[in-house]
Amino acid sequence: MKFGIKVKSIETFILCDKLKESFYFSQWEYSERRICIVKITSDSGHVGWGEGYGPAGIIKAGIEHLTPYVLNQNALETETIWGTLYRRTLDFARRGILVSAISAIDVALWDLKGKILQQPVHLLLGGKKRNKIIPYATGMYFTKRENMKEGLCEEAKKYADKGFKAMKMKVGIGIEEDIENVRLLREAIGPKIRLMIDANHAYNLREAVQLAKAVEPYDISWFEEPISPEYYDQYAELRSKTFIPISGGECEYLRFGFQTLLQSKSVDIIQPDICSTGGLTEAKRIGVLASTHGVEIVPHTWGTGIAFAAAAHFISNIDTMPGRLRTPECYIEMDRTENGLRDELTTSSMMNVIDGKITVSDEPGLGFELNEEALHKYAIKENGIPNLPLTEILKHQR
Numbered sequence: 001m002k003f004g005i006k007v008k009s010i011e012t013f014i015l016c017d018k019l020k021e022s023f024y025f026s027q028w029e030y031s032e033r034r035i036c037i038v039k040i041t042s043d044s045g046h047v048g049w050g051e052g053y054g055p056a057g058i059i060k061a062g063i064e065h066l067t068p069y070v071l072n073q074n075a076l077e078t079e080t081i082w083g084t085l086y087r088r089t090l091d092f093a094r095r096g097i098l099v100s101a102i103s104a105i106d107v108a109l110w111d112l113k114g115k116i117l118q119q120p121v122h123l124l125l126g127g128k129k130r131n132k133i134i135p136y137a138t139g140m141y142f143t144k145r146e147n148m149k150e151g152l153c154e155e156a157k158k159y160a161d162k163g164f165k166a167m168k169m170k171v172g173i174g175i176e177e178d179i180e181n182v183r184l185l186r187e188a189i190g191p192k193i194r195l196m197i198d199a200n201h202a203y204n205l206r207e208a209v210q211l212a213k214a215v216e217p218y219d220i221s222w223f224e225e226p227i228s229p230e231y232y233d234q235y236a237e238l239r240s241k242t243f244i245p246i247s248g249g250e251c252e253y254l255r256f257g258f259q260t261l262l263q264s265k266s267v268d269i270i271q272p273d274i275c276s277t278g279g280l281t282e283a284k285r286i287g288v289l290a291s292t293h294g295v296e297i298v299p300h301t302w303g304t305g306i307a308f309a310a311a312a313h314f315i316s317n318i319d320t321m322p323g324r325l326r327t328p329e330c331y332i333e334m335d336r337t338e339n340g341l342r343d344e345l346t347t348s349s350m351m352n353v354i355d356g357k358i359t360v361s362d363e364p365g366l367g368f369e370l371n372e373e374a375l376h377k378y379a380i381k382e383n384g385i386p387n388l389p390l391t392e393i394l395k396h397q398r
Contacts, residue, residue: 005075005116008043010067010105012036012060015304015378017340023141026172026202030141033339035303036060040108042075048112049370051306052104053276054097062101070105075116078109082281095253099278106279107310107366114365121313121366125284128316130327132357135334136196137162138302140169140185152181153188159336165356166194166221166331171211172202179214186218198224201251205234212242222247222269235266247271250300254278255285262293273300274310283314291321301333305346308334309366312350316360332358344374 015035022031036056040048052059069084085105089098114121122128137159140152152169159167169185171178178197186195197220203211208226222245227234229251239246247269252258254277258270270290274283283299290297297318301311315330334353335342348368350358361367 006043006072007040007070007075009041010063010070011039012063013039013375014056014060014380015341015345015375016380017378019338021143021338023143023337025141025170026200033341035341036063036104037304037306038063038104038108040105040112042112042116044116046112046115048108048110048115048365049306050104050106050108050111051275051303052100053273053303053307054100058097059100059104062098063104066101066105075109076113078106078113078281081109082106082279095257099253100276103275103277103279106281107275107306110280111365118364120362120364121280122316122360125280125313125317128360129319130316130330132359133312133315133332134165134329134356135332135353135358136166136168136194137164137336138168138333139336140167141337142170142173149181149184153184156185156189160189160193163353163356164193166196168196168198168224170200171197172199175207175211178211182215182218191219194221195219196221196224199226201225201228203227205231205238208238209241212238212244216242216244220244224248224271225250232260232264232266236264239265239268245269247298252277254282255289258286258289262289262295267295269296269298271298271300273302274314275303275307280310280314287318291319294321298331299333302335304341305348305351305368306366309346309348309350309361309368312358312360313366341378344371345378346370
């Protein structure tokens with residue numbers, strides 16, 4: 001096999017799914033799901049797919065800005081390419097959306113490398129340390145229904161009936177209402193299912209302490225983003241005032257951001273989003289950094305099956321610190337809100353929850369198949385023309 005395989009082309013797509021019913025959380029409302037994905041093709045004919053987390057149009061522009069530095073490079077040299085992109089953006093984008101653009105490219109390159117070498121990404125990362133992962137259902141967002149509380153409980157029961165052993169609900173709408181919602185959900189799902197809460201940095205320190213103390217009796221597995229990600233010292237203080245584990249990090253970028261988070265002793269669990277924090281190349285480094293601090297990792301995952309697959313391969317590879325005879329379970333976020341992009345764009349055995357667990361794929365690359373029909377269905381049209389390569393446009397006009 002020759003190893004001088006070059007990157008031939010990079011194509012970006014903005015996909016949009018208008019929701020049948022809007023939902024909201026502590027910050028704002030969702031009426032659609034909009035995501036930028038990237039397709040990288042090598043001169044060998046292999047294809048890799050990635051996605052970026054964040055504003056899709058800006059990520060698309062970022063990928064297009066970075067494309068000249070990736071074309072004609074050796075497709076297998078993921079770390080070398082990553083270093084070039086990092087240096088090319090260091091002076092003006094050490095954090096933020098261009099890192100998401102790098103992340104999308106990096107995930108696609110790992111998928112591509114796996115397909116070229118006919119190996120799963122978890123093997124290329126160093127090996128599978130666990131075959132099964134527990135998915136937790138992310139849902140219980142707020143709606144404008146009159147019977148919202150009843151709807152939240154019904155939704156939670158639905159996840160329990162589908163075999164989920166853990167789930168995460170939204171808080172941040174108001175302390176008293178949050179307390180009541182947590183109480184009702186815990187009663188609805190019983191004591192055996194793990195329950196996490198996520199405030200999306202809605203509260204100040206005083207409010208976060210008040211809420212944490214009030215919901216401690218309901219056996220909360222972690223309190224996610226209780227306060228603004230800017231206030232590291234306040235995170236550390238909150239940790240000292242509750243026995244509920246504190247999690248965060250989806251707003252951090254690169255290992256340098258997580259170094260600050262970890263050195264300040266802000267969280268018990270870090271939650272890097274692989275599609276925004278630097279891709280799989282940087283997530284691997286963040287994992288090593290976390291292990292030196294003895295902190296757990298549960299990646300934030302919000303998007304299509306591409307992001308989910310990247311998280312699954314990463315989680316299957318991370319070290320468990322400390323090691324012990326009965327290895328503790330690892331968790332992966334599985335968004336359950338309305339999302340046609342997630343449900344239709346890819347197919348993968350990893351999306352099947354069996355006995356409360358998913359099985360990590362051993363198929364080449366990230367282990368999913370991309371549905372070209374769904375790609376065409378959801379691709380945003382620019383000036384009346386689908387956001388697709390000309391060959392795809394012509395194919396679908398036949």
